[in-house]
Amino acid sequence: MSLCHERPDHPEEACAVFGIYAPGEDAARLTYFGLHALQHRGQESAGIAAGDGKSVMVTKDRGLVTQVFSESMLASLEGHVAIGHTRYSTSGGSSSWDAAQPHLSAIDETIIALAHNGTLVNTNRLRTRLLDLGVSFRSSTDSEVAAKLIGHFTQKTNHMREGIRKTMELIEGAYAIVLITPDALYAFRDPNGIRPLCIGALPDNKGWVIASETCGLDIVGADFVRDVEPGEVIRVNADGLVSEQAVPRRSHALCLFEYVYFARPDSRLDGVNVYEARDRMGRALSREAPVEADIVMGVPDSGVPSAIGYARTSGIPYAEGVVKNRYVGRTFIQPTQALRQRGIRLKLNPLPSVIAGKRVVVVDDSLVRGNTSKQLVQMLRDAGATEVHLRIVSPPIVWPCFYGIDTDTQKQLIAATKTIDEIVAYVGADSLAYLSLEGLLACCPAKTPGFCAACFNGEYPVRLAEQQQLGSFCASLEPRFWPEEHAGMTPLFDLM
Ligand code: SF4
Known part of the structure; x- marks a missing residue:
């Protein structure tokens, strides 16, 4: 992994x-x-x-x-x-x-x-x-x-x-x-x-x-x-x-996660500007999951446009609560063990003058295993936040991806094994809410209808039969979720 x-x-x-x-x-x-x-x-x-x-x-x-x-x-x-x-x-x-x-x-x-x-x-x-x-x-x-x-x-x-x-x-x-x-x-x-x-x-x-x-x-x-x-x-x-x-x-099946996280915000995918889509996701989440708070902050980089959208729609002021150590992830020099134990602090540094004494809404693009969110919540509390409310601008990721994205096996996806209350307890937040799949889809009005949303809903657009042989990655996928028409093997072929 x-x-x-x-x-x-x-x-x-x-x-x-x-x-x-x-x-x-x-x-x-x-x-x-x-x-x-x-x-x-x-x-x-x-x-x-x-x-x-x-x-x-x-x-x-x-x-x-x-x-x-x-x-x-x-x-x-x-x-x-x-x-x-x-x-x-x-x-x-x-x-x-x-x-x-x-x-x-x-x-x-x-x-x-x-x-x-x-x-x-x-x-x-x-x-x-x-x-x-x-x-x-x-x-x-x-x-x-x-x-x-x-x-x-x-x-x-x-x-x-x-x-x-x-x-x-x-x-x-x-x-x-x-x-x-x-x-x-x-x-x-x-x-x-x-x-x-x-x-x-x-x-x-x-x-x-x-x-x-x-x-x-x-x-x-x-x-x-x-x-x-x-x-x-x-x-x-x-x-x-x-x-x-x-x-x-x-059937058209552009990866929905491109809009959430992978693509650069200044790109257009199938007629939709990614930055604007992320702004709409934050606005939609603000309507779906409002909360009383003092500031809204985004987790850099992909969470920021959505946080601005959430702030604008909710009326809660947007603030930069963390600064990203922009180049630290772009090196092959391994950090020392002591540095590694600092976890998220290697990547993000909080601004206590912005956070202290505040009820904070944290907008992030996704929640995979929950480890980073747990560290982030603790970091914000250490910086003086009185409440931390996590808002995720995608639905829970409960299925692995087979199409070129390296997500975890299903057992390691926190949303596949824990309820929302259990995740809240695990990451130490005061509340957690996800954007619904319907809400996310409405934020991405692509010219061509149809997306792959398999990591959210388990509906894989392409046959998975041979993936069965790929071992642990697929072992977590329950066969009952395999689409029936894709359950056969690769069609007979002749290379001669
Ligand atoms: S399962 Fe589909 S939507 Fe999810 S990351 Fe993979 S290609 Fe994208």
Whole structure:
């Protein structure tokens, strides 16, 4: 189990992808800046692959974007087409260099590179079948299975888009993938659209950009064009951008948690500005769960817009009750045991002059295990708060995520094992309330109806059958909650 570096009681995002096709531009350098904007989605490794018309080169390593790349490294990645990736490991959880992305592989003499955000749920059998056919793997990641499948089918059909289409017919789960050959950029998204992916255009027709979030477009000066549709494949090369609905769309299931926590507040997801959505969540929670108090504060960063919304609607003044030690989570230097015992104080420092003698409403985005909230409540009481009321702008998380987010097993999710009164007693708060699922959905008026809300309601949009074999992660999931139509195994497939 792993949790967020910055918020140790929060789920970890699984990755960001970025792609660019821009003749005459330094594609790798623009990708570097794109990855900067998307760093919040994965902080374990970073990589860039660039194509110059003849070949594809990659540089990747463990660490943050700034730790992995130097000026000279970027200069060595020449070319007009590039993809980039920041990673947090989920499926194939190794944090080794080989597991870092982009993955390089060869189709005959042609090198391709692939980067993936999400998790595939049926790669065990596909991998075994490829091994039987003599395909070798460098890592245990699901992303490499996708890369090898695309290579296999492209070889057989002599057509990259056909190779991608056949791969999309086989793989199940969440994926937003970018891929380059030496002279073309491809991007495609799973038929449920679980992970976000958008298209941007550089000014003066200089090229096209693909990014997990719109903040990745903004930083390189690209204008948002549209989201990549679920099941769609985009190809950009010298002939321009072409689109194909490679596999039929299914019910739309964009991850609802993107709005709550994962996405940057300045991004737009399916037409909804994330900051405004968080502001609405705070307002809605204030109406659903009012409380008498003196100040409202948010837990940085994602809780702050919601706290401002809660304050505005309730009429209780907003105040900054804690200051975030902004860079401490962004290091691989392990703290000493003495520092670690300070727990949340490593990340957040209270402002006693704001808190002392006050009844405080604390607005946070989610409550996973409860350990951080417990420390936070104690920290606020130590700083002089007379009452601490926790307000969470998402419903209780009672199911694990299988689609690229590293949440705990069900047994470790506090809302799955304790009542609200028991959680209040555990964290030491005076009260606790969650935003209802209906309330949350109303705050996210996306253009396309339908979300994945499985961690809140257990309704998984994609088959889970092979997850049964993934051991402890799924052991906590009671089979009675498996959707009936997904209870079968992966359909028969033929790679020959
Ligand atoms: S289960 Fe939760 S975190 Fe995972 S994709 Fe669905 S909404 Fe997002």
